[in-house]
Amino acid sequence: MMRVYKYPAASRWPSILQRPAQRAGNVQQTVATILDEVKTNGDKALQVYARKLDKWEGGKLEISAKEIQAAAKQLSPALRKAIKTAAANITRFHEAQQLRTEIIETQPGIRCWRKRVAIERVGLYIPGGSAPLFSTVLMLGIPARIAGCEEIILCTPPNADGTVHPAILFAAQCCGITRIFRIGGAQAIAAMAYGTKSVPRVFKIFGPGNQYVTAAKQQLQQVAAIDMPAGPSEVLVIADETANAAFVAADLLSQAEHGPDSQVVLVTTTEQLIGKVKEELAIQLQQLERRDITREALKQSRLVLVKTLDEAMALSNYYAPEHLILACDKATTFANKVKSAGSVFIGHYSPESVGDYASGTNHTLPTSGYAAMYSGVSVESFCKTISFQQLSRKGLEGIAGTVMTMAEGEGLQAHKEAVAIRLNR
Known part of the structure; x- marks a missing residue:
């Protein structure tokens, strides 16, 4: 069943620990076609792929507030309690990751600091199928909320009747996510990256998926950032x-x-x-x-x-x-x-x-x-960090010589003059 290796030399580790080969086939080309279709035709392409890939006849892509609210009633009290307990623990752990802004005076009159700012719009992809990963909703939605992302959208594949597993909807509700779309696969990644009439464009995409989803995230990295290779x-x-x-x-x-x-x-x-x-x-x-x-x-x-x-x-x-x-x-x-x-x-x-x-x-x-x-994903994953500096005249005078000498050494005269002009007036 499993291969046994006894006392292998370190030189054999690469071959012993080789990951399973992915059967790529024409995945990359198939995904490229899907991405282009969604970019060009938007919602129309999403409806076509809903019928073709998700076996759903199509219809309203966004799940209504009424559907989200009804999800809780479809779950057992034990599962609702378990999801809430998990959400509380995940929240407690991730709230401790918030960064405190600390101002550093690098030399007299020069103050520098970094500020963590939430990414405004993020997209979460949650796989469905035989194992609907509602736990991943919590793992992505909670740090996104704590980070302060202004808009969080979620895409997940529907069943053939257009419904989404109620545990996914309930978990999203626990995270405060209100915009959920019944879209699966590479077409969901494309919709979030490019934006369509129904689906807002996001700046960063998170979430696991099959090789088509992974390929789509990798191909779209110049359009939207992704959480990590998966x-x-x-x-x-x-x-x-x-x-x-x-x-x-x-x-x-x-x-x-x-x-x-x-x-x-x-x-x-x-x-x-x-x-x-x-x-x-x-x-x-x-x-x-x-x-x-x-x-x-x-x-x-x-x-x-x-x-x-x-x-x-x-x-x-x-x-x-x-x-x-x-x-x-x-x-x-x-x-x-x-x-x-x-x-x-x-x-x-x-x-x-x-x-x-x-x-x-x-x-x-x-x-x-x-x-x-x-x-791994953390609150920081949903943020960007911006650096700041503030100098008094005394601070600029103290560092002017260093900056002007370095600028002159690189042959960038305008850089030198941007300092000199402040000292001479």
Whole structure:
């Protein structure tokens, strides 16, 4: 089921940890055609793709306030309570990320500071289908609201009858999002990037999706900013002899069930654990409704035996996983050695699932190794930072010589004169 590698040399890590190949086919060209159609024909193109791709006969693209209000009644009290609890934790964690403006006097008479300003209009994409990700509504909508974005719009694919999963609508309501559109796929990304008669144009687009959605975001980066490059979900578990095989197997399966192209990796210092985890995987897999999808993901996943936890950590930092679970003794100590990971789960009682839903941290994270240079979504993701400076005459006099000398050295006479003229009048 999963490939086992025993004590591989570091030179073999690239081949062992290679991500599943994406079957691109003609995805890029197909997406380019969709983007051009939406740019040219706007709502008309969205209606065509609604019938062609979402199997919906089309109609009013924007979901009414009445539909949003009715969504809560379609959910069980337990689910409504769970969504509200998760929203409260996510809000608490993200409110602490607000930046305090601090004025720095770099030298007498020169005051400099940075101010975080919300991006005015942002677009959120929420996948639907077999696993409607209403939790992602909270993960994107809450920091957008805290940041102070003036307009937040949400696009999500409809069912064949034009309805949207009520949990998505209820979660949006919890975030204060009132403009929701039943548009899916690359056409939704195009609508938000270009704007149409119905859909406002936004400055930055957030949210996960399939390879068509990902390709659309990448192709439109010169039109609208995006949150980060995204790919299939992944987890890496570092475990030693203190790990519980059933816990580890459950963590691996929880990521593998996302999709057949997801990847899960176990790195352990204990050979006996590998056998126990394989046994648990076989047992627990049979209990899953999405076992066929999960089984496909496990085919391209890895069990790696290493000599020390330090080596395990080095391997993890090389892989730069979206999710990293430290199921080992002294996990807190090893957490300080993490250099590249989207989100870290410390100890035997910190399953990745809590981060996906309700601990408070954000689950919109870099995948495919991008955790080596990208961060997950935060309040800052919905802002831009502007720098300011203010000089008194004394401050300008104190730095004038430095500026004029440097300007002259670069051959930029007008730069020098912009300082000199103030000193001479």
